[in-house]
Amino acid sequence: MKLAMIGFGQAGGKIVDRFLDYDDRTNSGIVRAAIAVNSAKADLIGLDNIPQENRVLIGQARVKGHGVGADNELGAEIAEEDIDEVQNAIDAIPTHEVDAFLIVAGMGGGTGSGGAPVLAKHLKRIYTIPVYGLGVLPGTDEGGIYTLNAARSFQTFVREVDNLMVFDNDSWRQTGESVEGGYDQINEEIVRRFGILFGAGEVGDGQEVAESVVDSSEIINTLSGGGVSTVGFASEEVELNTGGGLLSRFTGDGGGGSDDDLDAANTTNRITSLVRKAALGRLTLPCEIEGTERALLVLSGPSEYLNRKGIERGRKWLEEETGSMEVRGGDFPRGEPEVAAAILLSGVTNVPRIKRLQQVAIEAQDNIDDIQAESEENLEELVEDDEDELEPLF
Ligand code: GDP
Incomplete structure (x- = not known):
């Protein structure tokens, strides 16, 4: 199956970058085109295999190449504002040779979490080929905001794609490893699994033809x-x-x-x-x-x-x-x-991990609201004098 892969945000970009490397190593021919989209310039520079002309920096007017932090609402906004820049990069790839789009993103962050569903919606409006998502859930130790981001992104992303394939960092985390080293291994695991699945329908020169072939239409039917x-x-x-x-x-x-x-x-x-x-x-x-x-x-x-x-x-x-x-x-x-x-x-529906994620996300949301209300109160208390004897300048 030939895919146009779009890595959104840092995790998305790194995983797509790794898919290109896998394709090269195994001659599997699944990545027909690879694009990385990010609001952080440094993340785009850090990629190894995605061609320079396919690295799209969005949101320059708003965040000046520095990323959106973990603000996925801002991630969604700048994706919408700069969707034409992403489309320009997609226009340059031979979409007629592609069986499907695959948008890859970490759902716990900001740029990919917010931007990936926006791009999915856009692509589905324009193209007739399927648009799939590969969404990465954050580890439970990453904290409330990441969980909240992931829960909201998950809801939106599922709705906008033809199928959302999910990878849960939490069940793959290994103790005693640096985060970066851990991600390296996790990303390899991701590309191996999805590489074999999507590679099944692609027979390169000199490769044997399967006895009972899996072709791309069977992958598409399974995901439909x-x-x-x-x-x-x-x-x-x-x-x-x-x-x-x-x-x-x-x-x-x-x-x-x-x-x-x-x-x-x-x-x-x-x-x-x-x-x-x-x-x-x-x-x-x-x-x-x-x-x-x-x-x-x-x-x-x-x-x-x-x-x-x-x-x-x-x-x-x-x-x-x-x-x-x-x-x-x-x-x-x-x-x-x-x-x-x-x-x-x-089409799996009995997923306790998602239910837990949603619960923690709701708690985080309530906490954030409480903390915000409290800190507004505290600030007011600090700034205002007790008897209200002082007047601000204007
Ligand atoms: P963004 O750049 O704002 O979209 O955010 P990131 O992609 O940096 O981070 C989003 C989430 O993705 C994090 O909370 C992590 O759970 C996860 N993540 C970051 N880098 C990697 C990676 O290389 N591999 C995997 N599997 N997950 C990652």
Whole structure:
């Protein structure tokens, strides 16, 4: 699937930057174009891979390249005011070669949190291809304002995109690491998971064609219907067949000797256990998978380790676990020494993490209002003399 990626704000820009690097390393061809939008000049300068001409600085008149702090209302305002500048950058990319837009943003900050939903709304009005969001939730230790920003951005972003895929920093935080080092690892995790999912439909020169192909229309169908999505992933190292692919995927699928049969059974078992691990392990957004509306299972790895039977069993198992009648599946042959299962769970609704986020956000909002009222009172008390004997100048 070919995407036009737009990274909004610092987190969004860094993740899209990392997607370009992933594309380069794996030759996956999913990033047809990459744009970064920010109100902070320094963040744009810090990117490595996004072409200079695709870095758009917005809000110069208002914030002079210094960012919006964590004010996402201001982020939304300047996105609206400068939407033409973003559109100019998009005009320069070949949108006719693109299957969908993907807007990436951290929802806890200001620029991306406020701007990403504004851009989504704008793109949906102009283009017929889907507009997806990849929204990052802040860690719970980041504080009330980030939580409040994220809760409000989440509500708005879901409404404006064709589907919002969510990644929760909180469930991926590792203790004892610097924030920056932690983000590096987290961002790698993000691009790996979404890279395999979106890469499934793209077959480059010299790559093998999948037995049961996942094409971009299947990804689009899984995401259609809107709502919120999460991604599960599990992988296992395997040995690459260095003999040049002589071991066929069909080996052992029937008619072979007992060794071959054992291979096929192993392959099938490995796949089904990876599918379980992926669905029941750590999801990008933790949630109950029962009740998921649609799902897509992508099995990637060397073709001799993939078989139709394993994928079929994994798919059936997912149908039972989710209760969904719309579970798609396919393989994605890749010359990497690992077999991986990536599962897109689309239309999830039982998400306690979001409910908690909203609760904390409401508390933060009430606190902020209280503190503001109190500090106005305190200031008045300080400035006014007790008996009101003094007159201000004007
Ligand atoms: P903005 O530039 O105003 O849009 O704000 P940021 O993107 O800097 O921050 C928004 C939120 O994104 C933060 O609260 C963090 O939770 C998260 N964040 C910042 N940088 C990264 C990153 O590199 N990776 C990930 N996964 N999250 C990040």
